[in-house]
Amino acid sequence: MYSRDGITVRTGLVGAVRYLKASWAVRYGLYHEIRTPAYLFQFSPEGVIRFIQGRPGTWPNHGDWFKRTAGGDWIYYSSGGYNGAFSAIGEHYIPVFPYSSNGVIGEKAYPQGTLNTALHALEELTAWAGEAASGAPPEVAELLSRVSRKNSRGDLATLADRFHSLTHGPVTVLPPDCRHVDYDILPLRLAKGCLYHCRFCGVKSRHGFSVETGEHVAEGANALAGYFKGDLADMGGVFLGEHDALAAGADAVIRAAQVCEPLFSTERQVADAPGLFLFGSPDALVKVTDAQWQALDRLPFDVRINTGIESLDEATLNYLGRPTPLSLVSEAVARADEVNRRFSGVSVSLNMVTGSGLPESHHTSLARFVASRRTLDAPLYLSPLKNHADRRTTLKELTALKRMGQGSVFLYLLQRL
Ligand code: SF4
Known part of the structure; x- marks a missing residue:
């Protein structure tokens, strides 16, 4: 674990080894985590953002989270406020999409404002990571430089475009x-x-x-x-x-x-x-x-x-x-x-x-x-x-x-x- 400027970095974390049906934010595989006073950011092994979650007190429901798909969509996982989610879709959360779908459950409006604020915080983190990399231990420095290179809005849009060119x-x-x-x-x-x-x-x-x-x-x-x-x-x-x-x-x-x-x-x-x-x-x-x-x-x-x-x-x-x-x-x-x-x-x-x-x-x-x-x-x-x-x-x-x-x-x- 590495801390600086009130920001904590943890690298090489291992998530659950079995897929679970859970109402909390389970992570699978390998991931890295950067925790700021307001957000929890979780990155893929290659240092690409995958999940953003508000810390307690910063979001209306800090049990919810955003997940970025490889195609570049941010899906809002709503884990509360829906009775019977599991009975309806077999999962304990409701995915709220930023596009129209056939969903009759989860008709909550997509929280675009909350996402915009979170993405702004990610931009700030990306800039911070570039500066903080120089003084950090090697493993942390490696992650921070990847975070700074891959997670600006432009970089993420390019990544999604490259993905869609393959698919x-x-x-x-x-x-x-x-x-x-x-x-x-x-x-x-x-x-x-x-x-x-x-x-x-x-x-x-x-x-x-x-x-x-x-x-x-x-x-x-x-x-x-x-x-x-x-x-x-x-x-x-x-x-x-x-x-x-x-x-x-x-x-x-x-x-x-x-x-x-x-x-x-x-x-x-x-x-x-x-x-x-x-x-x-x-x-x-x-x-x-x-x-x-x-x-x-x-x-x-x-x-x-x-x-x-x-x-x-x-x-x-x-x-x-x-x-x-x-x-x-x-x-x-x-x-x-x-x-x-x-x-x-x-x-x-x-x-x-x-x-x-x-x-x-x-x-x-x-x-x-x-x-x-x-x-x-x-x-x-x-x-x-x-x-x-x-x-x-x-x-x-x-x-x-x-x-x-x-x-x-x-x-x-x-x-x-
Ligand atoms: S068979 Fe083709 S047209 Fe018919 S439901 Fe499937 S995808 Fe749609």
């Missing part, structure tokens, strides 16, 4: 299961576009579906390793993009996982296997053979596939412009449940839409479905349709559904990177 622009939506590693993932594109181009979807790309070559995938993984360097120690997994990586074929998914394996073999502190997150359409899911499921299960990753089934009602599928026959949707559900019961290293979660304006038959079939679920069946995420889901009705529906069956039902909050 082909912002990732518009991450699978809901990324919450299990607090969204600390490496996004690697395995396939572009999707199979269905549903009318209702706000995140689809204009491209047709195509698969990246093995060389592209390997280059992408190398580029991410070169970008994150020591910060790989803090990564919880990989997201294989974009909207239907499983449609590239399970063998391609397995090869991509093998390419990514070395990224998690060096400084990683977390004992849990890294996650391998991807979307898989119903068509792609039912095509995976038994041998491929077994191969996915053997990967040194916790493989988590998320399948949008959207509705179990034919009229609603038509209304959504979703070209998946009900027979395929039912087959996908059966396959998801079977995978979850048989394997421990690979699992499938399901998504369905909700919102006012959908045919009443959707809500009826959804309730019937949820009532039939058992504990080990695939968890279900409900995705409120943007601009069509009013908060009270959706939360009331969720509460009623949660009482009906034994399976997990949560809201899906669309998060970008």
